[in-house]
Amino acid sequence: MxxxxxxxxxxxxxxxxxxxxxxxxxxxxVDVVGPRAFPYIVGAVLGVTSIYFMIRPDKDPAWPILRxxxxxxxxxxxxxxxxxxxxxxxxxxxxxxxxxxxxxxxGTPPLVSVAVGVATSIGVYVVFHLILGLALAKGPLGF
Numbered sequence: 001m002x003x004x005x006x007x008x009x010x011x012x013x014x015x016x017x018x019x020x021x022x023x024x025x026x027x028x029x030v031d032v033v034g035p036r037a038f039p040y041i042v043g044a045v046l047g048v049t050s051i052y053f054m055i056r057p058d059k060d061p062a063w064p065i066l067r068x069x070x071x072x073x074x075x076x077x078x079x080x081x082x083x084x085x086x087x088x089x090x091x092x093x094x095x096x097x098x099x100x101x102x103x104x105x106x107g108t109p110p111l112v113s114v115a116v117g118v119a120t121s122i123g124v125y126v127v128f129h130l131i132l133g134l135a136l137a138k139g140p141l142g143f
Contacts, residue, residue, distance in 0.1 A: 007053030014047035075102060090139015091129075095121035 021039030064072065082098040100117030104110055128134045 001057070003053045003057030007050045007057070010046055010050030010053065014043045014050055017046065018043035071105060075105060078102060086137045088139070089137075090141065091136040092121050092125050093139050093141070095124065 017039060021036045021043065024035055024039075078098055078101055082094060086094055096114075096117040098117075099120045100113045103116045104113035108116065125136060129136045
């Protein structure tokens, strides 16, 4: 029953998301795909998966124990702090810490998590800032 409620909520959210995408205005500088393509895709995937949950719910879903729930809350808090502190500390520095913590909590050893954090941060910086020319938050070191 809970999966059907969750699926119904997701379906309503998908319908609202697609409707909200239809209200966005096109500017005079629009690419071939347009600004609505990504929200349409997200809304469609959310709608299809929500319908799946409504049609084929789990018989007895396993809910996380309190410790696991606390880890989920802490991971969400890390992402909120990340978005809040990004302009202050900069993309490269804070992405290293956030990625390292999150991968460590997913089960990788601490040193591997730091390496993944550094590689992810530098890789995303190179692709999005240096190659694609997108602006990323600059920190105290200027990058």
